[in-house]
Amino acid sequence: MSLSRASVGPQFNEGSRLLWVRLREMKLSFFAGAKRADIDRTQFYRFAYGDRVPSMADGAKMRDAFNIAIDAWSQKPTASFALVDAQREHAEAMTQETTAPTGTHDEG
Numbered sequence: 001m002s003l004s005r006a007s008v009g010p011q012f013n014e015g016s017r018l019l020w021v022r023l024r025e026m027k028l029s030f031f032a033g034a035k036r037a038d039i040d041r042t043q044f045y046r047f048a049y050g051d052r053v054p055s056m057a058d059g060a061k062m063r064d065a066f067n068i069a070i071d072a073w074s075q076k077p078t079a080s081f082a083l084v085d086a087q088r089e090h091a092e093a094m095t096q097e098t099t100a101p102t103g104t105h106d107e108g
Helices: 014-026 030-037 041-049 056-066 070-074 083-099
Strands: none
Touching (some): 014 056, 030 041, 056 070
């Protein structure tokens, strides 16, 4: 699945917004995020883009994996959200993660 959508879905909410924030903070790809939460990757995308709202069971998984309150999925976003900016920031975080040095090794 591509991160090149032009708009969010009709059910975009605070949980969706926070999921984007957490993925960026944790430098996780959508695939890794879905795996961390033990949620089907397609469903995970739908939750992030606001095409669907998680069930209580999936909401609990998101809470445990990303510290997103279950009721956040039923609230309007509490901060502005620009999808294009979020996609760019997510891509930059992923690039930083893959290009970051693995550490230093002192053989002295």
